[in-house]
Amino acid sequence: MNDKRTQLLEASIDLFADEGFWNTPTARIARHAGVATGTLFNYFESKDVLIDEVYMQLKHEWMHHIMQNFPQNGTIKEQIEHIWFRHIDWGLGFPRRYALKQQLALSDLVSDEVQQRQQEALAFGFEIVERGMADGLFVPISAEYFGMLMVANLDAAVQYASAHHLKDMALTRHITTSFEIFWRGVTN
Amino acid sequence: MNDKRTQLLEASIDLFADEGFWNTPTARIARHAGVATGTLFNYFESKDVLIDEVYMQLKHEWMHHIMQNFPQNGTIKEQIEHIWFRHIDWGLGFPRRYALKQQLALSDLVSDEVQQRQQEALAFGFEIVERGMADGLFVPISAEYFGMLMVANLDAAVQYASAHHLKDMALTRHITTSFEIFWRGVTN
């Protein structure tokens, strides 16, 4: 019965996103999840590990969303474009989760160990980039910087679309444009 | 004698950057500045307004750095390139200040009013972009999105250079490359 565990994680995500970590007492998380204060600490050793678990959960959901229908046999451009669209789709579909994941990634609330582990899960992405580099497809930069640029551009695209409530055609156009700008930039 | 005021701001910047806002008690700020607890509240109504003032201070310093030797009569590309180099120069020259400014910009610790005011100070930048748009120089996107992309790319460039301790030629090459990638992306 990890039902309560899920409820606690869900409550944490809601409250952390809306109020910020420092403004959400564990007591409120428990209440929001419909359990007693003490119960939270049966499932999570401390508030710190709760944060770690929330972060892992979000990263996992994000990864899952990104990888759905991934074109394993597509071209590099198709693969990156797929990630582009799916990432933005997730960001707009789950704005609170997206914002929280971003905040957690910057703040040093997440333990080094967890951050390390999450980084390793992105290895497949680096492979794609390295392959593109080998083909002379990209401007000569490190895969690391390529990844950083991609994330930076994606974040900006999501933030803009979100702030302006873009929908339907306007949204599609925006996503396409944002990708084109990125692609033209990193491509020879 | 706003000497103490400056000391308090400086101490706040140091401690906020190193320990995080929520982990630095006002008492420690006061001690670090060499004054008593109560004195801090003579200069700043509350911890919240202290944060506002810190943010304004950082933005102001940043703006000042950016605008030094600004090529008023240069081409649009020269002007944006100038901002590019100066921004990165500031980020690498004052890493703690840069990190703190970024953190504050994301967190909602800064009051809406101050955030608003700071936004207005960037008006001159929007003018440059609008001019470029009118000339058909840029891809057709809003000046707002252009600005977001620029900031996103700059942040990535600073973060990368900072993490890898780039210096001298390697640094110059990196800055140039980062600008080229951005410019090629947003330009027709």
Next chain:
DNA sequence: TCCGATATTGACTGACCAGTCAGTTTTTGT
């Protein structure tokens, strides 16, 4: 020099909160 105004001090207060634990309820195995 003297005095009122202003700045500074730091012990103190009231509120908050992470984490505990003794007691209670629920589950599990036989």
Next chain:
DNA sequence: ACAAAAACTGACTGGTCAGTCAATATCGGA
């Protein structure tokens, strides 16, 4: 059905911290 284990409860504790304020020090004008 029963007992032992496991899960759950929430009042409580020890510690922290923003902001106060009465007492003290410093300053500036006459």
